[in-house]
């Protein structure tokens with residue numbers, strides 16, 4: 001990822017080789033600050049309060065949380081239990097904790113710290129490799145559109161901020177841009193937490209042309225022929241290819257279907273829940289109503305928040321929805337582009 005001209009990852013080890021540094025997404029896009037995490041409780045809080053976010057990055061951060069647990073003498077089961085309850089929907093969290101438990105099974109106490117840090121580093125490195133492969137496969141889809149300018153619509157932030165590097169839905173955009181293909185991104189603001197601003201900030205850092213739109217504008221642009229394809233991320237994909245992603249994704253899937261616009265999800269295998277076959281089995285996180293009631297931004301140049309909902313009105317805040325497989329044109333994985341029908345076979349399931 002390109003942060004003010006310097007290539008970095010969203011999660012890195014600090015100078016002591018043991019503390020974990022993450023870019024604080026709660027401060028973006030108004031300030032670039034790094035947080036240092038030194039305890040399991042700090043890691044859990046960073047995930048729960050969305051200082052870090054995005055399914056693959058949640059997984060990698062939780063893995064390092066387990067490594068920190070091994071360093072600080074916290075029992076493996078207790079650390080995994082504390083980390084697992086931070087966010088319920090993104091399967092990458094549970095997947096990463098399972099990987100860490102497997103890596104540590106049968107390892108002697110004196111070796112656990114080193115083994116855990118190595119296992120967490122592998123999860124991070126594998127995520128980078130998977131996202132880059134998704135980028136290359138997705139670039140092929142963008143390239144095949146053969147237009148002077150390709151307009152991609154995306155929802156939420158599934159860029160490098162949501163992963164260790166490259167991103168999932170945005171990796172094809174970065175690869176296309178790098179290859180000299182003229183690509184422009186319609187960035188949905190993604191109320192209530194406005195992750196679209198993170199997407200806009202990322203694209204700005206990379207110099208990719210983009211336009212921020214209200215969430216409600218996406219369908220209209222599709223009707224007018226101004227969207228060539230949609231690419232979104234996923235927090236949990238069922239084995240049948242139903243895609244759970246940030247709330248509002250489903251409406252874009254419907255609009256894309258109605259208008260004949262190809263609708264892709266970028267799906268690293270760490271985001272596939274092979275145990276789940278039906279959308280209703282996916283737990284949907286209900287977040288604080290304050291995320292609906294207040295909007296964060298700059299007030300006269302300073303970060304602040306504004307209350308927008310009348311006091312006394314109830315609010316609800318389901319954070320994810322599921323786009324059924326019938327609306328998915330394709331699932332861009334690190335092994336290639338699958339359809340919902342071929343996904344399981346692609347991974348030998």
Ligand code: MRU
Nearest residue numbers: 053054055156158162233234246
């Ligand atoms: O609640 P968030 O911001 O963690 O949700 C993020 C998303 O929904 C992303 O689209 C998803 O994690 C895919 S990330 C590559």
